[in-house]
Amino acid sequence: MNTSEGQQSLQNSLSGLPQWVSERILQQINQLTHYEPVIGIMGKTGAGKSSLCNALFAGEVSPVSDIAACTREPLRFRLQLGKRYMTIVDLPGVGESGVRDNEYAALYRQQLPRLDLVLWLIKADDRALAVDELFYHQVIGEAYRHKVLFVISQLDKAEPTSGGESLSTKQKQNISQKICLLHELFQPVNPVCAVSIRLQWGLRVMAERMIRCLPREASSPVAVQLSAPLRTDAVNKKARDDFGETVGSVLDTVSSMPLIPAPVRTIIQAVRDIVVSVARAVWNFFF
Incomplete structure (x- = not known):
């Protein structure tokens, strides 16, 4: 450079x-040119947040330790690639505990203005979406809808699961239905992405959509953090x-x-x- x-x-x-x-x-x-983007990533336990980050980004990840001790704050990780930095904020998934969801609502309201983008992971086999829907409409609301990119994760677990090395036609049909369902429930501003890390499926499309969703000042600093195969001409x-x-x-x-x-x-x-x-x-x- x-x-x-x-x-x-x-x-x-x-x-x-x-x-x-x-x-x-x-x-x-x-x-x-030295802008440091901040991307939030949320999803229920087991949605595959870490593996998605590892698949998308090439930088070395290090926890920002002073905040980790404080339970009120979400975990923050700094990605470094050469002299460039980016922060990933690991936001708690909703719908796992009613008591916690109220606490999370306050946390999200505090975090949302500071984030350039939120990747909201929903597992391909997750059917319990009522709480997510409520949370999205009440907490994300009109003000921050443009910041959310929904990602259906772990496509290889979509019914009917085969454990094979590619998605079956039936799985692809079910995934298409799931994408339609998310558009119906959430009416997102940005198109829904669908990925499988195990099968390396959908990551390029997701990277391109992510760059399109980011504020203009954040797209270049995020593009350079992407792993090499995802830095397409379109990106x-x-x-x-x-x-x-x-x-x-x-x-x-x-x-x-x-x-x-x-x-x-x-x-x-x-x-x-x-x-x-x-x-x-x-x-x-x-x-």
Whole structure:
């Protein structure tokens, strides 16, 4: 990752601006390239949260220990790949204990604003979804629906189970019905994913959907954490485009600052598209 070359190209594209303005813009772009995403992952015991994380991400996982001692807080894990970091928040699954669910509702309300995305795992053979449905509508509500990506996990356990090395036609039909059911119950904003870690099934599609669901500033830092086979052209293209758009937003923000003189504002608006296309072109240097 040769960031200095990328920074130099961006600096050149801003050369028509006063130095303090271009420095301000470059400083904000630099913050963007070091953004640390936070992804929540929830599901009942045995839904396969750990194995999904291991299958999706290439980074070394380490628990964030100071919080682990406090039962009120969910467990947090930091993923590191080279100099890049990302946090996974292990959220408790609902529906296992009525007493706890009230406690969890408060915990979720506190956590949701801080999360870039929530992966909500539901096992392929889990039929008890009434509590999940209630929790989703009452706690996630309208405000955070866009942050949730439902994942049907352990597809190989869908009826009729065979223990074979591929999904049977009947299993695939039942999985399709399960996807329809989740769309009916939860009316999610994002399409439901379906994966089997054992069969390595559905992971690429899930990775691409995940990148599409993330806020624009988070997609590149998450894309680089994905395990190599999941960094498809579609993933990289979405992350690259998002980076360009976020750089464009930085210019818009600086342009609208009250301190910016009108002639400088005109220059910022004139170079905006050039800077965005340079950002896309040098994306590889940063990510």
